Amino acid sequence: SVINIKEGRLGGIGNSIKVMDIVKNFKGHVWIGGMLETGIGRSFNVSMASLSDIDYPGDTSPNDKYFTHDIVKNPFTMENGTIKPNMGYGIGVEISEEYLKKYTVEEGFIV
Known part of the structure; x- marks a missing residue:
């Protein structure tokens, strides 16, 4: 009844939204997860987790939990x-x- 979506594993936001739509059509729930991304990947996770169709936006942490210094300012x-x-x-x-x-x-x- 709950599907964990990790954009990095599904090939990006487009595929993740397709999965989210399928889950919602079957009255399921969506949980957004991360995979130790830098601030670049984390930006996609946090943005997707903020969507109104996401039931469980957890499994995303601040950058400093995994990196003493990230590649984003x-x-x-x-x-x-x-x-x-x-x-x-x-x-x-x-x-x-x-x-x-x-x-x-x-x-x-x-090339």
């Missing part, structure tokens, strides 16, 4: 048991180019 925080989506452009996160370059091993495009 505006990590998610928890206040009174709630994580709110970032309201910036696009997916709402701002990448720390400096931190990302510090740990980049190789740059280039794979």
